[in-house]
Amino acid sequence: xxxxxTKPVASIRWLAAPSSSLWLEQAISRPxxxxxxxxxxxxxxxxxxxxxMFRYPSSESLAEAxxxxxxxxxxxxxxxxxxxxxxxxxxxPLPAPAYxxxxxxxIRRQEPLRQLDSFLVAGLIEARSHERMALLAQHSPDPELxxxxxxLLASEARHFGLYWLLCEQHWPREVIVPRLEALAAVEVEALxxxxxxxxxxxxxxxxxxxxxxx
Numbered sequence: 001x002x003x004x005x006t007k008p009v010a011s012i013r014w015l016a017a018p019s020s021s022l023w024l025e026q027a028i029s030r031p032x033x034x035x036x037x038x039x040x041x042x043x044x045x046x047x048x049x050x051x052x053m054f055r056y057p058s059s060e061s062l063a064e065a066x067x068x069x070x071x072x073x074x075x076x077x078x079x080x081x082x083x084x085x086x087x088x089x090x091x092x093p094l095p096a097p098a099y100x101x102x103x104x105x106x107i108r109r110q111e112p113l114r115q116l117d118s119f120l121v122a123g124l125i126e127a128r129s130h131e132r133m134a135l136l137a138q139h140s141p142d143p144e145l146x147x148x149x150x151x152l153l154a155s156e157a158r159h160f161g162l163y164w165l166l167c168e169q170h171w172p173r174e175v176i177v178p179r180l181e182a183l184a185a186v187e188v189e190a191l192x193x194x195x196x197x198x199x200x201x202x203x204x205x206x207x208x209x210x211x212x213x214x
Contacts (some may be wrong), residue, residue, distance in 0.1 A: 014127035016184040019191075023207025024135050030201045031142060033103070034060035037094055037202040039080040041129065044100070045159075046073035050120055056115065061169065065162055069143060072155055083148060099204040101192040106183055118169055120180050123163030124187050125204070132203055 027034045049070040053063050084091055103124065107117040133156060137149035167176045191208045195201060 002102070008055065012127045012131045012160075014124055014164075014180065014184060015131060016181070017188045017191075017201060017208045017210075018129075019132055019135060020207045020209050023132070023201075023205065026137060026195060026198060026201040026205070026207065027203075028140055029131070030198060031041055031145060032089055032142070033094065033199060033201055034136075035080065035084060036089065036091060036131070037070070037144070039077055039084065039091055039126060040094065040096075041203050042073050042077035043079060045129075046070045046077065046123075048074065052118060052122075055118075062166065065166060065176060069162060072159075072185070076152055076155070079148070083144070094202070095200065097202050097205045099187075099190045099202075100148075103187060106186050112170065114178070116179060117165060117183070118166045119163045119175075119184050123160040124180075124183060126156060126160035128187065128191075130160060 015045050038164075047070075049066040053066050056062050081091060103121045106116055109119055130153060133149040133152055136144050137153060140146045140149070164176075188208050191204070192210075193206045195206055
């Protein structure tokens with residue numbers, strides 16, 4: 001079993017709690033599952049951006065912001081897929097954790113609150129992805145995986161920053177921040193608990209530090 005990290009990765013302001021060392025140990029011990037799931041996550045992130053573009057087709061500024069993001073997510077998917085192919089690993093379906101559906105369930109249905117929540121949920125997912133990729137870039141024993149995750153960090157940071165900017169274009173901070181804090185608390189709840197089976201580790205599987213211990 002890989003030792004817990006001795007140095008934490010810099011915290012992400014969007015997130016209410018950092019990932020746990022146990023999640024990192026689980027992810028490092030099952031690199032194939034995490035890599036396959038990573039490919040699925042990149043494809044889903046591209047789809048989420050495109051879905052927002054289609055939901056709000058009259059917003060040119062939204063299209064200008066999200067079209068490049070969707071393209072970049074698909075470029076990341078292609079890169080992860082190429083690595084899987086080089087390693088002889090099939091891109092197979094994997095059972096998804098409840099994380100994404102739990103956050104999607106918090107999105108309010110009436111506009112314009114639906115748009116705000118959609119931006120914030122997408123940003124939270126990007127922020128958690130960035131944080132966990134940073135952990136893997138720092139601690140994975142596989143040099144090729146360290147390089148992959150390290151190379152993707154800057155763009156992942158841009159992505160959750162972009163969703164914040166989209167929020168600020170439409171709402172004042174006194175509206176955004178309380179809602180972000182509420183959704184960030186739900187995000188931590190969605191990642192709380194224990195993994196039942198080692199093979200179920202995913203980029204967004206359970207594993208966050210509790211408030212009572214590091």
